[in-house]
Amino acid sequence: MKRSDIQHMPQFFDRYINLAPDIDIIDALQATAGILEEHTFKTSLEALQDKVYAPGKWTVKDIVQHIIDNERIMSYRAMRFARNDKTALPGYDEELFGANTTAATRTLEDLLEEFTLVRQSTLALFKSFSDQMFHREGISFNQQISPLALGFVLVGHPIHHVNVLKERYFPLIQA
Numbered sequence: 001m002k003r004s005d006i007q008h009m010p011q012f013f014d015r016y017i018n019l020a021p022d023i024d025i026i027d028a029l030q031a032t033a034g035i036l037e038e039h040t041f042k043t044s045l046e047a048l049q050d051k052v053y054a055p056g057k058w059t060v061k062d063i064v065q066h067i068i069d070n071e072r073i074m075s076y077r078a079m080r081f082a083r084n085d086k087t088a089l090p091g092y093d094e095e096l097f098g099a100n101t102t103a104a105t106r107t108l109e110d111l112l113e114e115f116t117l118v119r120q121s122t123l124a125l126f127k128s129f130s131d132q133m134f135h136r137e138g139i140s141f142n143q144q145i146s147p148l149a150l151g152f153v154l155v156g157h158p159i160h161h162v163n164v165l166k167e168r169y170f171p172l173i174q175a
Contacts, residue, residue: 001131001134001148001151002022002023002024002025003017003020003022003023003025003028003119003125003152004022004023005134005135006148006149006152007135007146008137008144008145008149009149010143010144010145010149011139011143012143013141013143013149013150013153014143015156016152016153016155016157016159016160017149017152017153017156018156019155019156019159019160019163020076020152020155020156020159021155025113025126025134025148025151026123026126026127026153027151028151028152028155029119029122029123029126029151029154029155030123031118031155032155032158032159033116033119033120033123034116035158035159035162036064036112036115036158036162037112037116039088041162042112044165044169044170044173045060045064045165046108047109047173048060048165048170048172048173049061049108049173050104051169053168053169053171053172057168058098059103059104060108060165060169061103061104061106061111062098062101062103062104063110063161063164063165064103064108064111064115065098065101065103065106065111066097066098067115067157067158067161068111068114068115068118068159069092069094069097069101069159070094071115071119071122071154071155071157072118073092074150074153074154074157075118075121075122075125075150075154077089077138077140077145077150078125078126078129078147078150078151079125079147080138081136081137081138081145081146081147081150082129082133082134082136082147083133084122084136085138086139087137087138087163088138088139088140088142089138089139089140089141089142090141091140091141091142093164100101103155106149124152126147126151128155129147132145133147134146134148134151135147135148140175
């Protein structure tokens with residue numbers, strides 16, 4: 001199942017989905033599993049882990065924690081909809097979640113390890129879905145969305161944050 005197989009492109013989530021390559025969802029999830037651990041990128045993250053590019057913004061560790069939280073939430077939504085649960089699911093307040101973590105007291109290495117484990121769990125879940133399950137839809141954050149679309153959100157969301165890190169945080173290394 002590829003990105004182009006998504007039958008209904010949900011607003012808001014399309015910003016992440018459109019960042020994902022049009023390849024099989026399992027291949028796309030596997031390809032982005034190590035997105036935060038590529039050597040040069042990880043070295044930059046380590047140099048910046050507790051820094052912010054502007055007052056009130058998240059640290060690099062906060063961003064990694066956010067990616068982990070989002071992975072769990074989107075996977076849960078995908079499971080519910082794949083199992084044909086028609087209960088409308090609410091959005092979540094990323095700022096509330098971000099303000100109530102222990103990311104500041106954890107090591108970057110620990111956070112990256114957690115992302116790896118959560119992504120492995122996501123992969124196991126998505127490998128269990130049939131084509132029919134990928135196309136079932138539910139309501140999340142007031143948007144109609146399928147497990148396939150949620151899978152591509154999980155691919156594009158870390159890509160989005162990697163782009164933010166490169167654009168706004170990595171220049172701090174030079175400063």
